[in-house]
Amino acid sequence: MPLLFLFILLFSLPSHSQEPPQIKAGKISEEIKKIYRLRKIEIKGLKYVSPQLIYPVINIGKGSIVVRDNIVNILRDLYKLGYFRDVEAYTRYTENGIDLIFVFKELPVVQKIEFEGNEEVSDEDLLQVLGIQTKERMESGMALPFSTIGPELSEKLASIRKGLGRVLSVDEINKMVKAIKDKYEKEGFYNTKVSYYFKGNTLVFKIEEGKRAYVEEIKIVGNKQLDEGEIKDVMETKERSIWKLRFHPRLRKEQLFEDVEKIRELYIKKGFFDVQVEKPQIELKKGEEYYITIKIKEGARYKISGLEFKNNKYYTDEELLRRFKKDLKSGSFYNGEIVERLKKEILDRYTDLGFIFAMVYVDKVIDKKEKTVKIVYDIQPGEVFYVDKIDISGNYESRDYVIRRELRFAPGDLFRRQDLFRSQSRLYGLGYYDMVGFDPHVKEENKIDVDVKVQERFTGQISVGAGYSQLTGLSFFLSLRKGNFMGTGDTASISFTVGSTYRNNEISYLHRWAFYKPVNLGFSLYDRYVDYTTFVSVKQGFSPTLSWEISEYWRAGTGITIEKGKYKDITVDAPQRIKDQAGSYSLVSTFLNFTRSDVDNPILPTRGSNFSITFKVGYGTRGFYKTSFSYSKFIPDKLFYTDWVLSFKGRYGIVEKMNDKIPLDEYFFVGGDFSIRGFDYGMAGPYDKNLDPIGAKQQIVFNLQASHPIAERFLWGYIFTDMGKGFNSGNPFKNMFYSVGVGLKIVTPMAPIDIYYGKVLNPPSGVGSSRIGFVLGTFF
Known part of the structure; x- marks a missing residue:
């Protein structure tokens, strides 16, 4: 029989204890002197x-010599x-x-977590900060990741799911204790104590919440050259x-620190x-008020001794420094913000040349004796790179060619x-996409693939409704408008009305890139009959249009409108502007316009400009120019x-008759949502004795606006001031009206919505001086 005896190494630790293990060894007599494998x-x-x-921790294998120290280390x-x-x-x-x-x-396997003593913070809030799934799980053999034992064990542990229905390690429970304390600290409790114990398969956290306090005062001491508020x-x-x-305010x-x-x-x-900023001193008074003191030793303020550019091969130093000469000249105080702006300027210039992975390192050579600093820009x-492949994704409706034809880069x-940036602006300008992004991937030496990612917006508009009045009777209407029609980039619209005395029937279509060229062809065919109570308006017309891109930013357009109409059944109390238009008319008008746009995004513009000039001439009984x-x-x-973002818009227009009358639609009605906000429609120009606007032959309008994002790409706030007037003759800059106001722009999947309040500073007698406006679409 082999000699059999017991060698016991035992240590135990309760779940709430952090004491080191106690190791006990029995007698081994002379066997301890032998070598055992x-x-x-x-x-x-x-x-x-x-x-x-367990096995990865037991780092001895079959045939190894077993000594006491090995076993002690394994146990630990x-x-x-x-x-x-x-x-x-x-x-x-x-x-x-x-x-x-x-x-x-x-x-024990933890099947449930409970809290004791939490009166100010709910169980739900505490469970949320623990970062553990609270749904019960019955499977066993699972454990939390543990990253200090070795890569093999760490990899196994990292793949284990978190949740209940398993053993929670002491390390994990201690992290939960800290999370609970952090939660209470965020809520303003400064001396919270947390312990834990097991109640069967329930882990119970016992909480002593302590008292809640807030920051009463922060005192800055020693600041002589920087303002305390800054x-x-x-x-x-x-x-x-x-x-x-x-x-x-709470203290964390x-x-x-x-x-x-x-x-x-x-x-x-x-x-x-x-500069030296000392550790803050925190003093608690009255059991709830924190007084914080931060002491600062400013030291000397260093001046710039010189500026140097290294590896600047493609620009002169003067070109890079042009905008920053004044702020970065020798002898001026060092300003880190200006230094970073110049770094960004250099990066922008080099990436514009095609060096998309250019790097600029800023080295500050400090002379502590002279209290100066030399700034060195090292340009790498x-x-x-040249474009190889272009992949497009996210266009579930748009066909690939609708996107590709707007890109300003191609393979090679x-x-x-x-x-x-220009490609992004052109794609946003279509109005079909909420998001346009580019993800370049280096493929091989000097070649790069570009992923174009878009997020499509809702481009269809449907209006269905019914109306009834004693004059018009019952009528039904349906209007359908679809941008990006069938994914082609075209726009189609149709509307029709069924009613005894009211109709508004129209069909229109805009075909982009006709003949595979940047040429747009469109037409509109309409038939309108509207009873406005005091008069009836009847119009039928046809209008084809043509526009073409004459350069990257410029577009020219032309078109013709053939219209026949009539104003009839005019009552005695109708506006004078309607009485002046009584009778039938025929009209043929043509227009020629030129536009230039380099705006980055037509819905939420942040940079760029728009320019437009239009010449229009009408012939027939309502001739005009x-x-x-x-x-x-x-x-x-x-x-x-x-x-x-600062926005400016200026407009001027003039219309004169050639024959009998100017068509009512060609007058300028200044005032309202799209001109001088705060006025009712047309009331910043001529109006009759019944306070009905009659339109003006000339207009001049200026709009200034400052906008700021509240929720990026969704909600913007703005302030504005508008000025201008509608007039028939005289000095355009004399006796203008002025308004100010505030507003919100909400970007919805359908269209942007503006809600604003405008206040007219000098309204004419009898005209309203303020207005809350609601605009569907864009103002600028």
Whole structure:
């Protein structure tokens, strides 16, 4: 019989304890002096934890020499897994070697989590911050990832699903304790205590919430050259301010220490390279008020001693520095924001040449003795790339050629950033896409593939309705308009009405890229009969149009309208402008217009301009000639580099008769949603004694607007001022009307919506001075 005796190494640790394991060894007598080799390893006591997690930790194999230190180290590593109450190791000696037997007593499988003592924070909120699935799971053999044992074990653990119905490690439970404390800290509790215990298969967190406090005051000490307000602006931690609606601002200590670093970065950007920002002092008063003191030693403010460009092969130094001469001249104070703007300017210029992976490194050579800094821009242009393949995705409706024909780059072209921007602007200009993006992939040396990704917007509009009045009777109408018709890029529209005394029937079509050229052909055919109570208007007409792209940004257009109409059944109380138009008329009008546009996005423009000039001549019983001019400009804020966009629009128009009368539709009606906001339609021009607008022969309108995103690509806010008038003769800049207001632009899948309030500063007598407007479409 081989000698059989027991060698026990035992340590145990309750789930709530962090003490190191206690190792106990029995007597081994003279056998301890012998050399024994490992015969086999046995694992016992596992119910929930997979043996696959155990074997990688036992780092001795068959035939290895077994010594006491090996077993001690293995026990400690097994304990570090955090899934066991007790771990015991037994040895059994045989004639062929030694057997190792590991016996485990596992922590309980957690099927439920509960909280005690939480009165101010709900169970639901606490469960949310734990980051664990709370739905019960009954499968076993699962464990949390553990990344400190080795790559093999880490890989196995990383693939395990999180959730209940398994053993939670001590490390994971401690992370939950910290998450609970962090949650309470965010809610303003400064001395929360959290412990835990097991109640069967339920893990219970016991919480002592403590007291809630808020930041009453932040005091900055030692700032002599930077304003206290400027320093506090970079901090996320805020002090109490009634007028800023901060009644009980919370303190997060981690955030406060990050604020200290932000203050230091602010000073360095201003040239204070020796600045020291001390650890903030936090004082609690009255059991609920935090008083925070931050001490600063500013040091000297460094000046620029010189500026150098390295590897600037394609521009002169003067060209790069032109916009920044004044701010970066020798002897001026260092300004990190200006330094970064020049870096961006250099990158933009080099990427415009096709160096899309250009890098610019800024090195600051500091002379602490002279308190100066030399700025060195090291330019690494890299290589130019040529377009190879172009892949298009996201166009579930649009055909590929609708997108490809708008791209300003093709296979074999030099890949340039400005071509991407222009392509994006042209695609947005179609009005079919909510999002247009480009994802370039380097394929091989000097070749690049480009993925064009679009997100289509809803381009169909359907209107169905019915109406009834004593004069018109019952009528039904249907209107259908489809942009990107059948994915071709064309626009089709049809509307018709069924009624005894009301109809508005029209069909129109716009065909883009006719003859595979940038030529648009369109037509409109209409028949309208409307009873306006005081008069009846009848019109039938046909209007074909043609436009062509004469250069990248310029387009010319022409068209003809053939119309017959009549104003009849005019009552005595009808507006005078209608009485003046009484009778039948025939009209043939032609127009010629020129437009230029480089706006980045017609729905949410942030840069670029629009220009349009139109000449129109009418022949027949309503002969006239008309000229209209319009110019819009969108300017992003590059002075303070904020997200504000400044918009300007100016319009001028004049119409004169050739024969009897000017057609009613050709007069200018100034005032309302699309001209001077705050006025009712047409009331910023001539009107009759009944306060009905009669239209003007001339108009001049200026609009200024400043817009800022509230929710990017969805909601913008803006302020505006409008000025102008409708008039028949005289000085166009004399006696203009002025209005101011605020508004919101909401971008919907159908169309952008503007809701605004406009206030007229000098309304004429008897005319309303303010108005809330609702605009479907774009203003500028």
